[in-house]
Amino acid sequence: MADTESSTESQSAAAESADGGSAKKAPARKRTTRKSPARKSAPRKASARTEPARPKKMSGTRVAGEAARQLLELTGKQAEGVIGLERTEDGWKVEIEVLELSRIPNTTDVLASYEVTVDSDGELEGYKRLHRYVRGTPGED
Structure with missing residues (x-):
């Protein structure tokens, strides 16, 4: 056992001389974690308790497109x-x-006009065909 102890002492002495004579360990580097930049939050809206939510009115363009889609x-x-x-x-x-x-030619296609009623949310309430006519004929306007 004495041989083992002396060999470890000689190894530590060799390590000291390799480090320039100091047996001190270098201080451990403190790991820092990067924080993501703070997110800017949108201004808070009033809570539902203080201000009742109003349904967003649909624009005429959106209503017309939605009515055509539902009719199709x-x-x-x-x-x-x-x-x-x-x-x-x-x-x-x-x-x-x-x-x-x-039809061929397309000037003889049969067209129809439909009246579609839509509620304020854009949901179809009903539809009816008003009249049919041939594309190439003059209207009653």
Whole structure:
């Protein structure tokens, strides 16, 4: 055992001389963690208790597009365009021109105008066909 102790002493002495004669350990580096930059938060809105939430009013453009999409979903007929838009007490009335029957030449296509009623949230309440006509014929306007 004496040999083992003397060999460890000689190893530590060799380590001291390699370090320039000092047996001190270098101080451990303190690890720092990077913090992400503080996020700017949006100004807080008033709580629902103090201010009742108002439903956002839909624009006429959005209502017309939504009405055409819902009419296509129900009838399977493609809208040619919106030909009338009117705000009512309960929502909107949208008049949509629809391709009823495609023919060759397309000037003889059969079109129809539909009146679609939509509530203030943009949900379809009802629709009805107002009249049918051939594309190339002059209207009653």
